[in-house]
Amino acid sequence: MEITELEVEDFGDEDFDDPSPSANPSDGYGYGGVRRGSDNNSEVAPGEGRRSSGLRPSLGGVGAASPITMAEARALRLLLLGDENKKLSRSWMRQGLFFRGESSERSTRGDRRWPEVRGLGFGIIQIEGGPCGPLAVIQAELLRALLFGRSTVRNWADPDPNDRDAALVEAMAEILWRCRGRSGAAAVCIEGMERQFDGGRHFSADGLTERLLVHRPESKSELTALLAVPEVLGALRRPTGHGIALFVISAILSRGPMQVLLDMKGGLDGGSPKLIETHNYASQELVNLLLCGCAHSQVFDGNQYLSDKRPEGGDDEDSGDGVVTEEFFDLYHGRGGGKEDDDDITVLRGIPSRCDVGFLTLFEAYEYMEVGQNLKEPRCPIWVICSESHYSVLFSPEDNVRGVLEVYYYDELGDQEEEIRLGLDPKPRKRQLTAKEAEDSTELVPPIDLVIRTRWRGAAVDWNGSEPIL
Numbered sequence: 001m002e003i004t005e006l007e008v009e010d011f012g013d014e015d016f017d018d019p020s021p022s023a024n025p026s027d028g029y030g031y032g033g034v035r036r037g038s039d040n041n042s043e044v045a046p047g048e049g050r051r052s053s054g055l056r057p058s059l060g061g062v063g064a065a066s067p068i069t070m071a072e073a074r075a076l077r078l079l080l081l082g083d084e085n086k087k088l089s090r091s092w093m094r095q096g097l098f099f100r101g102e103s104s105e106r107s108t109r110g111d112r113r114w115p116e117v118r119g120l121g122f123g124i125i126q127i128e129g130g131p132c133g134p135l136a137v138i139q140a141e142l143l144r145a146l147l148f149g150r151s152t153v154r155n156w157a158d159p160d161p162n163d164r165d166a167a168l169v170e171a172m173a174e175i176l177w178r179c180r181g182r183s184g185a186a187a188v189c190i191e192g193m194e195r196q197f198d199g200g201r202h203f204s205a206d207g208l209t210e211r212l213l214v215h216r217p218e219s220k221s222e223l224t225a226l227l228a229v230p231e232v233l234g235a236l237r238r239p240t241g242h243g244i245a246l247f248v249i250s251a252i253l254s255r256g257p258m259q260v261l262l263d264m265k266g267g268l269d270g271g272s273p274k275l276i277e278t279h280n281y282a283s284q285e286l287v288n289l290l291l292c293g294c295a296h297s298q299v300f301d302g303n304q305y306l307s308d309k310r311p312e313g314g315d316d317e318d319s320g321d322g323v324v325t326e327e328f329f330d331l332y333h334g335r336g337g338g339k340e341d342d343d344d345i346t347v348l349r350g351i352p353s354r355c356d357v358g359f360l361t362l363f364e365a366y367e368y369m370e371v372g373q374n375l376k377e378p379r380c381p382i383w384v385i386c387s388e389s390h391y392s393v394l395f396s397p398e399d400n401v402r403g404v405l406e407v408y409y410y411d412e413l414g415d416q417e418e419e420i421r422l423g424l425d426p427k428p429r430k431r432q433l434t435a436k437e438a439e440d441s442t443e444l445v446p447p448i449d450l451v452i453r454t455r456w457r458g459a460a461v462d463w464n465g466s467e468p469i470l
Contacts (some may be wrong), residue, residue, distance in 0.1 A: 064215075065190065065213035065214055065215045066213065066214050066216070067192070067196040067212075067213055067214075068189075068196055068209070068210070068212040068213070068214055069196075069197075069324065070197050070200075070202075070203060071324040071325070071328075072214075072253070072257065072324050073197075073203055073209045073210060073212075074202055074203050074324075074329070075257035075258075075324045075328055075329075075332075076209060076249060076252060076253075076257065077203065077209070078274075078329075078332055079252060079257060079260055079261065079273070079274065079275055080248075080252075080274060080275050080276050081274055081276055082273075082274035084202050084203055084204075085202075085203065085204040086204075087204060087206040088206065088208075088245055088276075089130060089280055090128070091127070091128035091129060091130030091131060091280065092130055092131050092244060092245055092248075092276070092280075093206070093208065093242060093245055094127065094240040094241070094242075095126065095127055095128070095130075095131050095135070095240070095243060095244040095245075096236065096237055096238045096239045096240060096241040096242075096243035096244070097124060097135075097138065097168060097236050097237050097243045097244065097247070098124070098125055098237055098238070098239040098243075099121065099122075099123060099124060099125060099164065100114045100115065100116050100117060100120060100121065100123060100125060101114070101115060101116035102114075102239060114415075117416065117417060117418065117419075118157075118158065118419075119157045119158065119418070119419035120157070120158075120410070120416060120418075120419060121155075121157060121158035121159055121164070122142065122143060122146055122156060122157060122158070122159060122164065122410075123139070123410055123412060123416070124138065124139045124142070124412050125239075125412060126412040126413040127239075127240065129280070129281075129390075129413065130280040130281065131244045131248075131282065132281070132282070132390050132391040132392070132412065132413060133281065133282025133283075133286055133287045133290075133391045134244055134247065134248050134251075134282055134286065134287075134290055135244060135391070135412050136287075136384045136385070136391035136392055136393055136412065137175065137287060137290040137291055137357075137384055137391075138168075138171055138172065138175065138247070138290075139393050139410065139412060140357040140382045140383070140384050140393050140395070141170075141171035141172075141174055141175055141356070141357060142164075142167050142168055142171040143156075143382050143393065143395050144171070144174075144356060144357055144380045144382055145166075145167035145168075145170040145171050145174075146159060146163075146164075146167045147380070147382075147395075147397050147399075148380050148399060149167060149170055150170070151163070151166065153167070156397060157419070165233065165237075166228075168233075168237075169224060169227045169228045169233065170224065172227050172236070172247065173220060173223050173224040173227055174356065175251065175290050176188065176223060176250055176251060176254050177220050177223055177254075178292070178293035179251045179254040179255045179289060179290070179293045180254045180255065180293075181254065181255050181256035181259045181322050182256075182259075182322075184218060185216040185217065185218045185254075186216070186217050186223050186250075186254040187214050187215070187216055187250050187253035187254040188214070188215045188217065188223065188226050188227065188232065188250050189212045189213070189214055189215075189246050189249050189250045189253065190212070190213050190215070190231075190232060190235060190246070191208060191211050191212060191213070191235065191242060191246070192211045192212070192213045193211070194211065195210045195211055196210055196211065196212070196213075197210055198210070208242055208245060208246075209249075212249070214253060248275075248286070251289055251290060252275075252289075253322075255289060255293070255294075255295065256322030257322075257324050257328055258322070258324065258325075258327070258328050258331075259322070260275075260289065260295045261273070261328060261331060261332060262331075263285070263289070263294050263295035263296050263349065264285050264295050264296075264297060265347075265349075273285065275289070275295070279389070281389055282391070284297060284298075284299065285297055287359070287384065287386075287391070288351065291351075291355055291357065291359060291375070291384065292351050292352065292353070292355050292374075294349070294351075294352060296349035296350055296351065296352075297348070297349060298348050298349060298350035298351075298369075299350060299351060299359060299361070299369060299370075299371045299372060299375055300348075300350040300351070300369075300370060300371070300372040301350055301351055301372030301373060301374045302350050302351070302352065302372075303347055303348060303349050303350060304347075304348040304350065305346065305347055305348070306346040306348070350372060350374075351372055351374040351375055352374075353374060354373075354374045354377065354378065354379060355374055355375055355378045355379070356378060356379050356380060357378050357379075357380055357382040357383065357384065358375045358376055358377070358378035358382065358383040358384070359371060359375040359383060359384045359385075359386070360375075360376070360383045360384075360385055360386070360394070360451050360452075360454055360455055361385070361386040361387070361451065361454070362386060362387040362388065362435075362447050362450060362451050363386070364451075364454040365434070365435035365447075365450040365451060365453065365454050366435045366436065367435075367436075371454065376454075376455055377402070380399070381395060381396040381398065381399070381400065381404050381407075382394070382395040382396075383395065383455070385409075385448070385451055386451075387447045387448060387451050388447055390411075390413065392409065392410060392411040392412065392413075392414070393409070393410045393411075393412075394407050394408070394409055394448075394451075394452070395407060395408055395410070396408070404424070405423070405424050405425075405426070406421065406422065406423055406424065407421075407422050407424065407452075408420065408421055408422070409421075409422060409448060411469075414469075418466065420463070420466045421464050421466070422448075422452070422461055422462065422463060422464065423461070423462035423464055424452065424456055424459045424460075424461060424462075425459060425460040425461075425462070426456055426457075426458070426459045427458075428458070428459070428460035430460070431458070432449075432453065432458055432459065432460055433445055434450075434453075435450045438450065444468075444470055446461070446463075446468040446469055446470055447469070447470075448461070448468075448469055449461040449468075
């Protein structure tokens with residue numbers, strides 16, 4: 001797929017607020033690729049915010065879409081940002097799923113270019129800090145599709161663009177399908193041409209959320225077909241488009257806002273839960289939602305209880321059909337009337353089962369937490385890495401999780417100029433420093449080495465001529 005070069009205005013660090021979608025008058029498509037219906041040809045000036053006529057466009061014969069409701073939009077804001085009137089920042093609103101050699105971003109801060117690099121053709125590019133969490137999970141699943149997917153790819157490192165797009169579709173479908181709630185349907189959001197409702201006291205328009213149309217594919221094949229529709233995939237792939245925002249919102253609606261809220265309950269901080277942290281990074285709950293389909297707060301295996309009592313009916317609460325009602329807002333704001341755990345039961349919710357791709361973190365190296373085997377020993381030797389408030393990916397092309405002795409490292413924000421291949425020696429002659437020992441040592445130990453040793457205890461790491469990332 002060819003992605004054209006874009007001119008991008010510099011919005012600085014303020015919240016992104018563009019009241020109208022970017023549309024090409026020659027083709028009639030907005031970001032979401034939804035063409036105006038033949039019975040809805042009246043022109044609307046950008047920003048006027050006329051409400052939708054209720055059309056439910058169908059794309060590629062895969063079913064109709066429903067307009068997002070005000071209740072869903074408010075719930076999304078609370079879950080993402082903890083405030084119905086707060087908006088996603090520029091780094092989340094102008095980040096598509098694109099690759100090297102496809103685009104440059106021109107702004108008053110100078111040209112940013114990502115030229116093709118041999119051996120890194122698989123790599124998604126991150127423009128600014130912030131959405132690294134979901135990007136890393138998508139990258140990990142993309143690698144799983146390229147390396148161990150349904151179709152054979154001759155060159156996983158520099159795949160043919162068509163193979164790469166097919167792998168991206170497979171990756172997104174896998175994530176959204178495992179997020180789906182008990183209703184059985186996933187959700188795919190596209191951006192329509194018109195607002196479905198105006199902003200108000202409980203919701204500030206941001207140019208995207210109020211325009212969303214939601215498809216509800218009821219089978220994995222239907223979901224995959226929808227994501228492969230050129231208009232849908234093109235909107236997700238546009239370099240400085242709304243791709244990552246659309247995908248994250250789709251994941252939340254696939255799980256169901258109420259179920260996401262119930263997933264996040266049980267933490268010990270006592271605050272209002274949110275999926276994007278104060279400093280604009282993805283929370284552990286958001287990363288877990290994409291990795292295992294549940295927005296749980298912990299990374300150990302299963303659930304843990306801080307009392308001898310257990311909730312009636314099992315560990316997981318049923319949120320119903322995913323429709324957002326006043327019960328959601330009552331529960332979120334602690335007004336009572338919602339589904340709450342027994343006052344004497346505190347449940348710490350972890351990873352329910354073995355994941356397809358795993359997760360490792362520098363926090364474990366410093367003994368702040370312990371990652372369970374469901375994430376350390378995934379089905380495929382691919383791990384999302386959390387280090388220094390940033391998410392990246394570690395992986396091996398060898399289909400043997402326990403026998404891995406060589407891994408590749410990829411950082412979507414790192415402007416890598418070469419592939420980084422790391423050799424692992426599980427039984428080195430020289431004892432390797434732990435994280436706490438390294439703090440008191442003059443020896444500089446790359447944080448990635450420390451993360452690797454949470455999975456391969458005591459292993460020595462050889463950067464094979466690449467400059468260690470300190």
